[in-house]
Amino acid sequence: MQRLPEPELMVDPAQVLAYAAADFSGGDQRTLDRIEALLSSASGRAASDPAVILDLGCGPGNISLPLAKRFPESQVIGVDGSRAMLQVARDRANQQGLSIDLRCSTLQDLALEPVDLIVSNSLLHHLHEPGLLWGLTRELAAPGCRVLHRDLRRPAALAEVHRLQQLHCFDAPAVLIQDFCASLVAAFTPEEVQQQLALAELDGLTVEMEDDRYLVVSGLVD
Template structure:
């Protein structure tokens, strides 16, 4: 099945609110678990760059898990970042350790780092040109930087995509069911990602499936 692109940004405030209110705890926990397994015994110190941070789910989780890191979240959607900033106001203990920036990669002005880690969750499938993400990571990741990207991978057919929607989102609002379906169709395959990584010189990263719908791209910049 060929990739079917979807809009890159969630700019509708109502759509952003529904997304932010949804329960993504399982997927968020899976990503944090994957990081801990990939980099055991590591206590992150210093800046962490969260690309496509949305309403801040992973930014808050990483700041909680690693109290010696500071997280910079980047997203192009003003609606999403408004929710992220509102959430931050209620987390007094994290206010000084989390910062959100609005902008479209690669044009957004990101602090130079160096970064202890670069992470991204459910952002890759939104990009019409995925190589933009890999190029940005290659630019900002210095040797030793720990990289973890988690995203959906594309099923073999629209029927399989619909089956995943029914399996995991049957009780969710229609807007989430629709977005999940279109996100599956817009996602990349592990083989496509491997080819892209080789092209930009990030061949040290490993691509593997972690569920029937998720894959991770993980490794340390050499």
């Protein structure tokens, strides 16, 4: 099935409200567990708490906020191009008493000092130019930076898209069902992501499939 890109930013108020209200706790926890495992293993190297954590495409803070709670001594930076999404994240951080640096920026315009951990959850499929993510990952990685990007992967046929929708979000609000299907069609295959990593010379990152619809890119950048 050919990839069909979707809009890069979530700015529609109804869309933002639907995502803020939705329960993504299962997938979020899997992302957090994988981050924890990556930090613990670090490919055999001695791992320490990251001084600076960068969450790209942070949305309403589903990953940024738990990381800020887990690593209170770390600087957590959440970046998103949607001001509406960031406002939700900011409100949640204030309610939870968490200190987090939230910035509205596109990947093209983002300027930061090197960081120790780079993560994203369901960002890659939004990008019209996926090389931006990998170039930024290389550019912002401090020596030994740990990286974890988790995203949907594109099925081989439209029939599989409909099967996954019926299986995983049959009773979700219409806007979430529409976005879920569009995101699957906009996602990349593991083979495409491997090619992207090769072009970016990110040899320390690997791609693996997770369950029936996700892929995970993780590893170290030296």
